Amino acid sequence: MAVSLLNAGRTAIACAVLLGCAASLAQDKPSPLAAARASKLPIDLQAASSDFDYKNNSLLFKRVKITQGPMQVMAQEASATGLNFDNSEWKFTGDVQILVPDGKLESSSAQVTFRDNEIVRAVIKGSPASFEQKLKDKDQLARGKAETIEYDVRASTVHLSGQAWLSDGQNEARSDTLIYDIGKQRVVANPNEKDPGGVHFTILPKSQPQAPRKEPSP
Numbered sequence: 001m002a003v004s005l006l007n008a009g010r011t012a013i014a015c016a017v018l019l020g021c022a023a024s025l026a027q028d029k030p031s032p033l034a035a036a037r038a039s040k041l042p043i044d045l046q047a048a049s050s051d052f053d054y055k056n057n058s059l060l061f062k063r064v065k066i067t068q069g070p071m072q073v074m075a076q077e078a079s080a081t082g083l084n085f086d087n088s089e090w091k092f093t094g095d096v097q098i099l100v101p102d103g104k105l106e107s108s109s110a111q112v113t114f115r116d117n118e119i120v121r122a123v124i125k126g127s128p129a130s131f132e133q134k135l136k137d138k139d140q141l142a143r144g145k146a147e148t149i150e151y152d153v154r155a156s157t158v159h160l161s162g163q164a165w166l167s168d169g170q171n172e173a174r175s176d177t178l179i180y181d182i183g184k185q186r187v188v189a190n191p192n193e194k195d196p197g198g199v200h201f202t203i204l205p206k207s208q209p210q211a212p213r214k215e216p217s218p
């Protein structure tokens with residue numbers, strides 16, 4: 001993850017990212033969802049109850065869970081216009097959780113877009129909305145919070161906006177906008193320098209291991 005680029009020994013790389021490496025984010029290994037897209041995995045929907053309004057072509061589900069491959073969306077309530085995953089927008093409210101490979105997003109509300117029977121985009125909002133993902137080859141979690149978080153499945157990116165905050169468990173980045181690339185584990189902060197507040201980093205020194213404590217002599 002790019003927050004890990006904030007380590008003092010990699011400051012130059014971090015600066016390069018922040019100065020405009022957003023275009024390079026798409027050039028990386030396929031995301032864990034590439035196989036799921038290629039195989040067109042089925043979509044499974046479970047709910048405690050449902051209300052189909054055929055006259056107005058609307059659906060309402062309570063305590064709903066939608067699963068497709070490694071992705072899962074859960075909420076207290078979901079509504080949509082027609083049971084159609086070819087091209088539809090679904091609204092979720094109440095304890096929304098979106099599980100993704102090695103991570104999850106949580107919020108009070110979300111809007112999920114389906115295209116060609118695939119989950120392609122999720123926009124979550126909360127006070128704040130939150131995101132976390134396990135870092136590659138590390139026992140650490142990348143965590144983020146913002147007023148709005150947009151997860152683009154096909155691009156494998158998470159866009160945090162509105163008092164955005166991102167941490168790798170040790171170092172932190174704050175800006176009005178943070179764009180996190182899941183495949184590369186990199187972040188672009190305040191792209192195009194639109195936020196006059198800029199970017200604020202907190203770089204914490206690694207804790208030093210304590211020497212073994214000697215027992216007092218009898």
